[in-house]
Amino acid sequence: MLYSEKVLDHFSNPRNVGEIEDADAVGEVGNAKCGDIMKMYLKIDGDTITDVKFKTFGCGAAIATSSIATEMIKGKKISEALKLSNKAVIEALDGLPPAKIHCSVLAEQAVKAALSDYYRKQGIDPTPIVGEI
Ligand code: FES
Ligand code: FES
Numbered sequence: 149m150l151y152s153e154k155v156l157d158h159f160s161n162p163r164n165v166g167e168i169e170d171a172d173a174v175g176e177v178g179n180a181k182c183g184d185i186m187k188m189y190l191k192i193d194g195d196t197i198t199d200v201k202f203k204t205f206g207c208g209a210a211i212a213t214s215s216i217a218t219e220m221i222k223g224k225k226i227s228e229a230l231k232l233s234n235k236a237v238i239e240a241l242d243g244l245p246p247a248k249i250h251c252s253v254l255a256e257q258a259v260k261a262a263l264s265d266y267y268r269k270q271g272i273d274p275t276p277i278v279g280e281i
């Protein structure tokens with residue numbers, strides 16, 4: 149089987165799909181090679197991510213990785229969400245085929261792009277905190 153049960157589950161029944169109209173932060177990333185685009189919306193209260201939604205125009209693995217990434221950061225502190233790595237996303241999905249690893253990178257980057265937006269909106273340079281995306 150190319151895809152794990154978890155990938156198939158998150159692809160066919162993605163969690164937290166949609167937009168947050170009054171989001172505190174929005175991040176959008178894309179992969180130039182495959183053309184897939186991922187958009188992540190966050191609600192943040194203090195230093196806690198209280199809500200997350202995503203929209204992904206992309207492959208099944210991109211949808212599954214964004215879906216599980218939203219679950220992994222919802223209710224967490226910003227500092228914990230910043231530690232979300234694509235490796236953790238892959239592990240949470242019980243693996244991804246090699247050609248689909250970059251989809252998990254996109255999920256990590258979408259979270260980081262949204263958090264960068266959050267800092268930027270407060271006049272804080274995100275690069276030292278979030279790193280290069
Ligand atoms: Fe993303 Fe085929 S490359 S859908
Ligand atoms: Fe490019 Fe999945 S094929 S994000």
